[in-house]
Amino acid sequence: MAEAAIALEQEEHSTVEKQQEIPPDWKPNIIAFACHYCAFAAADLAGVMRLSYPTNVKVIRLPCTGKLDHIYVLRAFEKGLDGVFVAG
Amino acid sequence: MIVGKQKPLEEIWEMIKGHQKVLVFGCNTCVAVCHEGGNKEAEILASLLRMKAKQENIDIEIRDGGIERQCEHEFFDSATDQVEWADAVLSIACGAGIQFTSEKWPEKITLPGLNTTFIGVVEQPGLFTERCAMCGDCILHLTGGLCPVARCSKSLLNGPCGGSAGGMCEISKDVECIWDQIVRKKMEQGHLDDLLKMKPAKDWTTSRNGGPRKQVREDLHE
Structure with missing residues (x-):
């Protein structure tokens, strides 16, 4: 009985992604959805001012964050991105 | 309009996990108004199921598609290629739409992804209430x-x-x-x-x- 319970527990755990050691140089891959009228304008201004931001963040301009659809976020995760940043 | 509610993801997963090619098939009229069974919801559900398949390490190809109405013959023509590809069709239409899809392609396994709840109205955004029995x-x-x-x-x-x-x-x-x-x-x-x-x-x-x-x-x- 106990063995069966342990086997069941292991089976349940097998569906959960195992926690892995994070390499020291690892950086999360992040996508940023930015509103054309505010956040993207700010990012643009940062560029004009020669300010830099991390290369692991990729910015996508939206006409408005109201344009952000559920599927945009899901597709990002499906493609393996670690985080989605929405600014507007 | 007909109001419906998507079945829990786990229940849907149990239905589809034994199949190889699954089409999540939306119906873009009544059940799209309650944001449960439209083509947009089909796209979202397909994405969630693909991630679930990856987590479970099960090899299933899942695509999404849909038509304007699964309760009228004319609308099915545009979906022929989508359905022919699949070996199981997970329809998120109302009970009528699911059955009509099943009748259209009797050789395919048709699965229900949505529970048809009632005939009702959009009382407030996101609030649907029954009006007719x-x-x-x-x-x-x-x-x-x-x-x-x-x-x-x-x-x-x-x-x-x-x-x-x-x-x-x-x-x-x-x-x-x-x-x-x-x-x-x-x-x-x-x-x-x-x-x-x-x-x-x-x-x-x-x-x-x-x-x-x-x-x-x-x-x-x-």
């Missing part, structure tokens, strides 16, 4: 435009019953007593005496009690 013999002219068949917990035709208190039904403090509203509306309109008129017993054979229903328009039907 499809009894087949409308009595709204007698009850001030408020349906006791669909909206009274007991479908009483001579309410309110003793369970009505403060305008609410005894089954829950969140459920309004429709007979309370009917009486008040009739009083406001000065037609309260309508409720005192003798009415014959309702003929329920036009409802589900008469078996599956059929309607023919002879000028349109060959």
